Amino acid sequence: MEPVEPLHKGRVRRRAGIALGLTSLVAPLTLAVGAGTAQAASACTAGTGPYQKQVERFLGRTVDGRQSTGDCKAIRAFQATHDITPTAGYAGPLTWQTMNTMLQQKAAKKNPNAAGKCPTDKGRIACVDLTRQISWIQDGARLTFGPVPVRTGKNGTETRTGLKKIYWRSIDHVSSIYKVPMPYAQFFDGGQAFHSTKKSMWNPPGSAGCVNMRPAEAKTYWDLLKNGDDVFVYGAKPGT
Incomplete structure (x- = not known):
């Protein structure tokens, strides 16, 4: 939830008619x-x-x-x-x-990369589809974890697309800009990171650029990924 984060140490943290398949x-x-x-x-x-x-x-x-x-x-x-x-x-x-x-x-079910938009020649990679607001981890063409729902950047602070790498991880990170907790933060593009939040994953995209996740899933991402792992962000957020 923050667009720019300095690279230094500090405090580095329905009546229901539908049942989703996963x-x-x-x-x-x-x-x-x-x-x-x-x-x-x-x-x-x-x-x-x-x-x-x-x-x-x-x-x-x-x-x-x-x-x-x-x-x-x-x-x-x-x-x-x-x-x-x-x-x-x-x-x-x-x-x-x-x-x-x-x-x-x-509809993503067990094959979120059916369209082949996330690279399969990078080994382990975290994929983020802004259109469907989902993310998953794959190793080559093999699905490792997910897909899971995410909450990405709002108008004006969109999550940036392209191929990136995780370069900094901070398990108990606290934003130096917004002064809010960002547990399991894994930064991949400037101040944009995967991190845990308690907000609904299904409300309109509303972060300040980060890829928000539910706590358990953010922890799994923390356990599965490491510095140097690839991240690929593609698509366009709903409403655009």
């Missing part, structure tokens, strides 16, 4: 309609959105393209879980973008 890609979509926040229990009055049918299908609702109170509450619960604002229950572009990203992640 355990590592299962989104937390188990909110029951009416449960959760006071907002989720209050009147829900958002109208029919441009992605109504797609969102209804994703959430396992009746697909009629007409907003109902139940649809509105289910959409709002999804938005609240995934930090999508405004949390109004409206089936708009950002909500569908998030759901569509989840669907693409499900």
